[in-house]
Amino acid sequence: MTKNKELATFAGGCFWCMVEPFDERPGILSVVSGYTGGHVKHPTYEQVATNTTGHKEAVQITFDPQVISYEEIVQTFWQQIDPTDAGGQFHDRGDSYKTAIFYHNEEQKNIAEQSKEELENSGRFNQPIVTKIIKAAAFYPAEDEHQDFYKKNKNHYERYSVGSGRKDFIQEHWSNDESDEDLKKRLTPIQYAVTQEDATERPFDNEYWDNEEEGIYVDIVSGEVLFSSKDKFDAQCGWPSFTKPVNEEALSEKDDYKLLQKRTEVRTKNSDSHLGHVFEDGPIEQGGLRYCMNSAALRFIPKDKMTTEGYEEFLYLFD
Numbered sequence: 464m465t466k467n468k469e470l471a472t473f474a475g476g477c478f479w480c481m482v483e484p485f486d487e488r489p490g491i492l493s494v495v496s497g498y499t500g501g502h503v504k505h506p507t508y509e510q511v512a513t514n515t516t517g518h519k520e521a522v523q524i525t526f527d528p529q530v531i532s533y534e535e536i537v538q539t540f541w542q543q544i545d546p547t548d549a550g551g552q553f554h555d556r557g558d559s560y561k562t563a564i565f566y567h568n569e570e571q572k573n574i575a576e577q578s579k580e581e582l583e584n585s586g587r588f589n590q591p592i593v594t595k596i597i598k599a600a601a602f603y604p605a606e607d608e609h610q611d612f613y614k615k616n617k618n619h620y621e622r623y624s625v626g627s628g629r630k631d632f633i634q635e636h637w638s639n640d641e642s643d644e645d646l647k648k649r650l651t652p653i654q655y656a657v658t659q660e661d662a663t664e665r666p667f668d669n670e671y672w673d674n675e676e677e678g679i680y681v682d683i684v685s686g687e688v689l690f691s692s693k694d695k696f697d698a699q700c701g702w703p704s705f706t707k708p709v710n711e712e713a714l715s716e717k718d719d720y721k722l723l724q725k726r727t728e729v730r731t732k733n734s735d736s737h738l739g740h741v742f743e744d745g746p747i748e749q750g751g752l753r754y755c756m757n758s759a760a761l762r763f764i765p766k767d768k769m770t771t772e773g774y775e776e777f778l779y780l781f782d
Contacts, residue, residue: 468492469528471536472499472565472599474519475544476552479612479620480629481522484543486611488710489779490530495523496612497604499565505603514557521565523602530779533571537564537578539712542637543629546582547590553627565599572596587636638735646684654683657759658736661721661728666701669758674703677766679777680756684734687713689761690754691780696746702739703756706749709780716741729754736760 475481478496486494498506501517511518526536544552544562551560564579566572575596583592604610613620624630647655656662666672671680680690680703690705698704708714712732719728719740729738738760745753764772766781 467527467529468525469533470567470599471524471526471533471571472521472567472602473524473540474500474521474561474563474565475540476520476560476562476629477555477623477627478520478522478605478609480624480627481543482611483613483620484539484712485522485524485536486613488531488712490527492525492527494525495602495604496609497521497523497602498559499523499600499602500563500597504601508606508609511559514559517558518603519559519561519563520605521563521602523604532776533574534578535776537575540564541578541582542633544594545632546579546592546594547588549593553629553632555627562594564594564596566596567599572598634732634735638733641684650683651759653759657757658684658734658738661737662757663739664702664757664759669702671703671758671761671763672701673697674763676763677781678764679709679766679769679774679780680705680761680763681774682713682731682734682736683760683762684736685731686762687731687733688774688777689713689731689738690756691777692766693780694749696749698745698753698755700755703758703761704745705754705756706745706752708754709777714738729756 482494482496485491498511498518499521500519503510503516506516506518510516546562551557564575566575579592646659653664657664677692679688681688688709691709694705694707696704696706715730715732716727719726726740729741730736731738739756742753742755743751745751764774769775769778
């Protein structure tokens with residue numbers, strides 16, 4: 464690998480569900496589903512499913528460490544699994560579905576072990592963390608039908624994610640832990656109304672609708688980076704509008720019929736904050752989407768303050 468490319472390999476149960484959380488994030492160059500950790504060369508899906516090959520279903524990620532760190536990737540991995548399950552993941556049982564971090568060098572090993580220890584000490588789970596940290600071995604890409612499954616079979620993937628219990632588990636254990644009472648104390652009335660009660664602020668009478676300064680927009684509740692000024696444009700609607708998020712995986716969408724017509728609501732996955740809506744009337748040359756957000760759901764961090772605010776790693780957005 465060149466110095467700008469590294470590998471990260473994880474087993475997180477069914478590999479169908481382990482591609483989307485990493486795919487298309489800044490710095491992620493590819494995500495491949497496959498098999499690793501066993502003794503059979505070039506195994507098939509059917510062979511691995513017998514739990515006799517020693518292999519686990521896994522994903523191998525090629526990433527640019529100058530854009531996204533291994534620490535971030537490991538943190539994303541933890542947020543997709545039940546690390547206390549020693550027998551598999553959710554309704555998928557057996558050795559091939561057990562979780563593991565496969566490290567490619569000593570630095571990755573140290574980062575993974577430290578991350579595991581921090582998770583154990585966080586009190587987030589009531590049972591021990593059983594995910595193993597193992598030296599990487601030969602990785603065998605899975606058959607074509609198992610690659611990018613979430614794109615090729617979107618409806619099946621969604622049903623599987625919900626039906627297996629994975630989606631509810633992630634929401635329960637990784638959503639914002641802050642109490643409603645604490646949020647009311649920390650947020651302004653309009654910030655609370657927008658993010659927690661799905662309110663909409665007034666157009667042309669909000670903080671960022673006409674902001675043209677370079678910087679990033681983060682979730683007012685969690686501090687997670689959501690949008691960049693590079694993708695902001697004047698939609699002449701009175702609310703800050705963007706052509707795309709920094710990381711699509713940070714957002715969730717759902718149908719909204721509050722105005723008696725279908726709209727697509729946009730929320731944050733981690734904090735479950737209401738942000739606004741996404742429409743298909745954005746600039747065609749930039750994908751055609753318009754993320755119409757409420758200023759009250761966001762906090763703007765100017766480019767020249769990103770380092771002091773702890774967002775230095777996102778300065779690549781302005782290269």
